Every structure is written in C-alpha cells, then in structure tokens.
Amino acid sequence: MGAPELVCFDWDGTLIDTQDNISKACIAAGIDLGYKPASQDKLSSLVGMHAEEFFPAVFGHDIDFDSFMKTYHMHYDKLPIAPLFPGVEALLKKLASLNIQVSIVTNKSRHSLEMELAAHPIEQYIQSKWVAEENIAKPSPVMIRNAQSAHHVLPENTWMVGDALPDLYAGQRAECSKIIIVSHADLPTWVDHVLQVSDIQEILPLLKVSS
Numbered sequence: 001m002g003a004p005e006l007v008c009f010d011w012d013g014t015l016i017d018t019q020d021n022i023s024k025a026c027i028a029a030g031i032d033l034g035y036k037p038a039s040q041d042k043l044s045s046l047v048g049m050h051a052e053e054f055f056p057a058v059f060g061h062d063i064d065f066d067s068f069m070k071t072y073h074m075h076y077d078k079l080p081i082a083p084l085f086p087g088v089e090a091l092l093k094k095l096a097s098l099n100i101q102v103s104i105v106t107n108k109s110r111h112s113l114e115m116e117l118a119a120h121p122i123e124q125y126i127q128s129k130w131v132a133e134e135n136i137a138k139p140s141p142v143m144i145r146n147a148q149s150a151h152h153v154l155p156e157n158t159w160m161v162g163d164a165l166p167d168l169y170a171g172q173r174a175e176c177s178k179i180i181i182v183s184h185a186d187l188p189t190w191v192d193h194v195l196q197v198s199d200i201q202e203i204l205p206l207l208k209v210s211s
Helices: 019-032 040-045 051-059 065-078 088-097 110-118 142-151 165-173 200-207
Strands: 006-009 101-106 128-131 158-162 178-182 194-197
Touching: 006 142, 019 040, 019 051, 019 065, 051 065, 065 110, 088 101, 088 200, 101 142, 110 128, 128 142, 142 158, 142 165, 158 165, 165 178, 178 200, 194 200
Parallel strands: 006 101, 006 158, 101 128, 158 178, 178 194
Antiparallel strands: none
C-alpha cells in the first residue's frame, strides 16, 4: 500500500513527550486538593484516556472534576514545555513535501495543545486540529471522521498514528487503512491493519520515500 492522503496523529505520547509533565501536574494537583498521591505506574497505565475518565480513574470517581482540572492546568502551565520526540519535525516536513495532509486528533484540551504547538516550529505542517472537548473523545472515531470529512479524504486513504489503545480503537472504527501504534504495549490481535513501531521515525520508510 502506498502513501496516504491524510495522516491523523495523536499528540501526547506520539508527537510530544508529555508523560513527565502530565504526571507531575497530576500528582501536584492531587496533593493540593487532598487526594491520595497516584503512583507513576498507575498514571502510565491510563495514558490516552480523556481527562473526564483519566483523572477519576487515578484518584477516584468522587473527585470534584472542575476544581481538579483548574488546579491541574495551573500546575501544568508552569512546567517547561515538553519536547517533541526525535524525528517529528523531519517526518512532518516529509509529509508536507509529499502533499500528504496532517491532522491532530487528541483527547488533550485545546488550551494545552495550542500552548505546546506555539513553542515548536511545526504548526505550518498541520492542516487541522481536533480536540475531545469540542468533539467526542477517543476511542470514539468522531474526531478522525471529522478530519476525513474536512479534508475530503476517504477512510481507505487515511492513516492513524497514536501510542495507546484509544488511538487504535478510534482508527479501527474510523476504518483507517493503516493504524500505527508507537508503543511497546500489548495490542489486541483482532484489529486489522495495525502496525506497531518503537519510534516515530520508523514511519518514513512506510511512505516508500527516502528520509
């Protein structure tokens, strides 16, 4: 199969290395509000979930979600901007040179996404951005479907690239022709068209072009 017309990328854990910032802000907010500190293992195991599911899963379903989110963002915004993963800018440049459209589909807030994008020189390569608070969170396929519609691209010409199960399920439900998971996690075997890679730079050879 050749190159796609549209690649939908997850953000956290796929293009940008925000795991440490998310963990620090999450734990700090929990301490501020008197919740039992979460372990790093528990936080890592829940990566990829939408905030409305992620934080209750970490601290319990009786948390005051609105207060927690306000406190979380206060801590998150004070942290140094997370770095992009190696090879991200080069990959996006190559996609642009091939006239392959790029969309971000993320369960992250619009505020945090825009803040991080503003700090990195890649926004010129991104044609659209879809966030869960304005749509429906992954694993729903809604954001990918919206991207396909906005870019006038059929599912069979769309790739989904993410790092967690919500990305995989969203891509499968949106009928993407290829789903690429940048992770060492165990993946279900019943989902078709899934390729697991250890590094986002491994995507370039899949486009059948030189890097």
